[in-house]
Amino acid sequence: MADDTIRLRPLADTDWDEVVALEARAYAAxxxxxxxxxxxxxxxxxxxxxxxxxxxxxxxxxxxxxxxxPGQCPDLTSAEASDHKSANLHAHDFVITEALRARGLSPHFVRQIEQEARSQGFDRISMVAVQRSHVLWRRLGYAAHAEVGLPESYGTEAVYMSKAL
Incomplete structure (x- = not known):
């Protein structure tokens, strides 16, 4: 699949309905x-x-x-109150639509995300892998950090991961 059919663009106010609906489909159950x-x-x-x-x-x-x-993440039950100053970009929520899953697009999107993070001066990306997604992230070069404690809101199977850029 050609990379030129895939792109990142800034999130706009008009995108929130689609974002919220996709997030609910991905995580509500x-x-x-x-x-x-x-x-x-x-x-x-x-x-x-x-x-x-x-x-x-x-x-x-x-x-x-x-x-x-690094080593910290948002609690799913609390709104974000302040902007942390850090060279670590925490990829808090990354969801691909159902129609595009299992088509091999994740690595393309992740490369674009990593490139954008580098261009903004970040030197590391972290995330909390849920729903057994740590397998995908490990294949993309992210390492698990079992020593990092997570908020209870993530459940017992979540895995904190990161990758140096």
Whole structure:
């Protein structure tokens, strides 16, 4: 699949309905859904690091990312109150639409995310892998950090991971 059909663009106010609906479909059944206001709080704190993923000009998913100190992450039950100053970009929520899953697009999107993070001066990306996604992230070069304690809101199977850029 050609990389030129895939791009990141800044998240716009008009994207929130699609973001919230996709997030609910991805996480509600597992109890990990944050809801509109908590999601929007992440976007308000760091709009320069929140993106829509497009494939052939259509909404293909989103990334809500924000600077966060290494080894720390947002609690799913709390709105984001302040912008952390950090060279670590925490990829808090990365979801691809159902129609685009299992088509091998994740590595393309991740490369674009990593390139954008580097261009903004970040030297590391972290995340909390949920729903057994740590397998995918490990293949993309992210390392698990079992020593990092996570908020209870992530459940017992979540894995904190990171990668140096």
């Amino acid at each position: 597992s109890g990990l859904s944050e809801g509109r206001e908590v999601l929007r709080s992440r976007g308000r704190v760091s709009p320069a690091t929140c993106f829509v993923l497009e494939h052939d000009g259509q909404f293909g998913g989103y990334l809500l990312a924000l600077p966060y100190p």
